[in-house]
Amino acid sequence: MAQMNMKEAIRDAMRVELTRDPNVLIFGEDVGNVGGVFRVTEGLQKEFGEERIFDTPLAESAIGGLAFGLGVQGFRPIAEIQFVGFIFEALDQIVIQAARLRWRSGGRYNAPVVFRTPFGGGVKAAELHTDSLEGLIAQSPGIKVVIPSNPYDAKGLLIASIRDNDPVFFMEHLNLYHAFRAEVPEGEYTVELGKANVVREGTDVSIITYGLMVHTATKAADQLEKDGIKAEIIDLRTVSPIDIDTIVASIKKTNRAIVVQEAQKSSGVAAEVIAQINEKALLHLEAPVLRVAGPDTIFPFAQIEDSWIPTPARVIAAVKKVMEF
Amino acid sequence: MTRVPYEVYTEDVEALSVLSPDGEVINKEMMPDLTDDQLKEIMYRMVFTRTWDDRAVNLGRQGRLGFYAPVSGQEATMIGSEFALQKEDFVCPGYRDIPQLVWHGLPLYQAFLYSRGHQHGGQIPEGVNVLMPQIIIGAQILHATGIAMGFKLKKQANVAITYTGDGGSSEGDFYEGLNYAGAFKLPVIFFVQNNGYAITTPFAKQTAAKSIAHKAVAAGIPGIKIDGMDVFAVISAVQQAAERARKGEGATLIEAVTYRFRPHSLSDDASKYRSKEEEGQWNEKDPIARLAKYLEKKGLWTEEDTLRVREEAKATVNEQIKKAEQTEKMTIPGLIDSMFEVTPKHLEEQKADFE
Numbered sequence: 001m002a003q004m005n006m007k008e009a010i011r012d013a014m015r016v017e018l019t020r021d022p023n024v025l026i027f028g029e030d031v032g033n034v035g036g037v038f039r040v041t042e043g044l045q046k047e048f049g050e051e052r053i054f055d056t057p058l059a060e061s062a063i064g065g066l067a068f069g070l071g072v073q074g075f076r077p078i079a080e081i082q083f084v085g086f087i088f089e090a091l092d093q094i095v096i097q098a099a100r101l102r103w104r105s106g107g108r109y110n111a112p113v114v115f116r117t118p119f120g121g122g123v124k125a126a127e128l129h130t131d132s133l134e135g136l137i138a139q140s141p142g143i144k145v146v147i148p149s150n151p152y153d154a155k156g157l158l159i160a161s162i163r164d165n166d167p168v169f170f171m172e173h174l175n176l177y178h179a180f181r182a183e184v185p186e187g188e189y190t191v192e193l194g195k196a197n198v199v200r201e202g203t204d205v206s207i208i209t210y211g212l213m214v215h216t217a218t219k220a221a222d223q224l225e226k227d228g229i230k231a232e233i234i235d236l237r238t239v240s241p242i243d244i245d246t247i248v249a250s251i252k253k254t255n256r257a258i259v260v261q262e263a264q265k266s267s268g269v270a271a272e273v274i275a276q277i278n279e280k281a282l283l284h285l286e287a288p289v290l291r292v293a294g295p296d297t298i299f300p301f302a303q304i305e306d307s308w309i310p311t312p313a314r315v316i317a318a319v320k321k322v323m324e325f
Numbered sequence: 326m327t328r329v330p331y332e333v334y335t336e337d338v339e340a341l342s343v344l345s346p347d348g349e350v351i352n353k354e355m356m357p358d359l360t361d362d363q364l365k366e367i368m369y370r371m372v373f374t375r376t377w378d379d380r381a382v383n384l385g386r387q388g389r390l391g392f393y394a395p396v397s398g399q400e401a402t403m404i405g406s407e408f409a410l411q412k413e414d415f416v417c418p419g420y421r422d423i424p425q426l427v428w429h430g431l432p433l434y435q436a437f438l439y440s441r442g443h444q445h446g447g448q449i450p451e452g453v454n455v456l457m458p459q460i461i462i463g464a465q466i467l468h469a470t471g472i473a474m475g476f477k478l479k480k481q482a483n484v485a486i487t488y489t490g491d492g493g494s495s496e497g498d499f500y501e502g503l504n505y506a507g508a509f510k511l512p513v514i515f516f517v518q519n520n521g522y523a524i525t526t527p528f529a530k531q532t533a534a535k536s537i538a539h540k541a542v543a544a545g546i547p548g549i550k551i552d553g554m555d556v557f558a559v560i561s562a563v564q565q566a567a568e569r570a571r572k573g574e575g576a577t578l579i580e581a582v583t584y585r586f587r588p589h590s591l592s593d594d595a596s597k598y599r600s601k602e603e604e605g606q607w608n609e610k611d612p613i614a615r616l617a618k619y620l621e622k623k624g625l626w627t628e629e630d631t632l633r634v635r636e637e638a639k640a641t642v643n644e645q646i647k648k649a650e651q652t653e654k655m656t657i658p659g660l661i662d663s664m665f666e667v668t669p670k671h672l673e674e675q676k677a678d679f680e
Contacts, residue, residue, distance in 0.1 A: 057508050062467050062501035069471015103663050106448035142664050165666040241669045
């Protein structure tokens with residue numbers, strides 16, 4: 001087994017699928033020769049040729065439309081949107097066109113497309129490079145939204161996304177690309193979409209989270225354990241659809257929960273998780289489910305982003321609040 | 326100081342015609358090579374489509390169709406452009422471009438079902454290379470670009486054609502599509518039916534460009550402006566664009582100047598923005614009357630033929646609308662099951678609420 005960081009694991013997933021299936025294509029802005037601004041696709045063009053990995057003119061809507069048309073033609077495109085803030089330019093093609101194609105055509109056509117995009121704060125990037133827009137896409141019917149938190153999951157989830165016959169929006173946290181290395185199996189394996197992962201077992205409180213916040217929650221849980229509180233951490237891995245069964249099973253054990261997300265507090269994934277908990281596990285709760293999230297503002301400029309993004313201290317405070325309720 | 330040589334391309338481009346309004350071939354070089362049977366088939370389709378359009382407007386008023394965008398006046402652009410294609414070529418339509426879909430193979434009752442808001446309208450039969458009508462103005466332009474890239478990657482000598490109106494040429498997707506097609510040298514034809522109005526907004530308020538054909542210049546692809554009331558000009562332009570595409574020479578923009586005799590949709594009053602005089606002038610260019618004159622002179626068509634086709638069209642429309650009306654209604658569980666290849670658990674649960 002190889003040690004890989006998340007960027008290498010994502011690249012490895014694409015290499016595996018490019019090798020296995022000649023219909024897999026990668027395109028986007030600057031993804032070819034240099035391998036993208038984060039070098040995620042580095043070397044792939046050299047290995048698989050310019051017909052399969054190619055740079056596009058700078059136009060996000062056209063990247064989305066190209067993916068849609070190639071999907072109709074039987075290809076399996078992986079379209080990179082260079083930074084998350086640029087998806088608004090492509091939103092029609094992603095959530096109106098690709099996400100509705102199977103439904104509109106009554107199953108005659110499908111869009112087996114993966115839209116990959118880096119996102120997430122804490123790296124002092126420029127404005128609109130970091131925002132957490134997963135809630136926006138998750139609200140759109142017909143598309144799955146996947147956010148890995150570690151190299152193993154990233155590879156398995158991306159392979160599963162490429163093989164999925166429906167569109168997948170795959171979000172890669174900038175702060176996780178190089179954060180750490182982990183063991184990643186060689187060759188093919190998949191991590192099922194729509195399935196959460198209990199990354200830490202506990203008995204006192206469930207912390208439901210995803211992406212970078214899994215690590216923030218882990219730091220908080222380490223501290224909480226010293227204070228005698230055993231937190232269970234659930235990594236959603238897929239924020240649409242949400243694996244409510246895993247969450248309910250955990251709450252039945254802990255009777256308390258908080259949801260942690262980097263995105264703004266209102267109307268997002270955390271709100272959806274809590275709504276589903278209310279529907280399915282209300283009577284198992286000893287306290288209201290709290291959210292730890294960014295405030296409902298625009299993602300701040302780099303100078304104060306570290307204060308904006310949820311910290312282990314804020315997670316600990318929320319856990320203590322539900323414990324003392 | 327030297328004056329900066331700013332320049333706007335202000336010269337209009339001539340709209341090329343092949344057939345004069347009185348049915349004479351005035352441009353022999355552009356006259357497409359068509360057999361007598363093909364000529365009669367084109368006329369048949371145009372008369373059929375006009376009759377179907379008349380009936381559809383009535384059906385719409387009776388509440389037997391849903392959204393319907395009339396097409397009368399645009400038969401030359403719609404039928405001529407489709408006629409110039411091969412069956413394997415792909416049609417990416419706007420919402421008005423139903424005739425192209427039907428003549429490319431979509432059963433008429435499915436077109437009616439689409440209008441009635443029934444999902445089966447979009448279940449295109451296997452082997453019919455068309456997309457469903459597009460509502461978002463311009464989105465189909467990018468789909469055609471992707472489909473064309475698919476042909477290119479598969480090394481298949483086919484072409485994607487996409488349609489929009491003069492209004493659609495103002496969309497960002499239009500520019501992105503043209504630019505991509507130019508940069509990747511894709512086998513795609515961008516066919517703009519310039520009927521002078523985007524709902525109510527006249528062409529002069531749509532763009533300061535003198536023609537839409539000009540817009541090809543910036544994308545590095547050829548652009549041409551043709552007489553869209555002249556089916557021979559349309560066939561010739563599309564045939565040649567398709568030929569270029571099949572040979573790997575890339576994309577073409579075709580602006581066809583046409584006129585829609587009826588309003589934008591059934592809920593629109595055209596008299597608020599179009600004059601009777603203007604409508605009269607365009608009536609004289611009616612593409613069906615023009616082709617009829619040409620065919621009558623060649624002894625290929627008579628008034629009786631027109632009446633016969635009309636009766637046939639009426640009967641077909643009646644039968645197809647009945648078939649649409651008798652098609653089983655959609656269900657919410659059916660709708661839910663068509664969201665994903667494998668219906669996720671949460672949707673299975675939501676489905677149960679409707680069963």
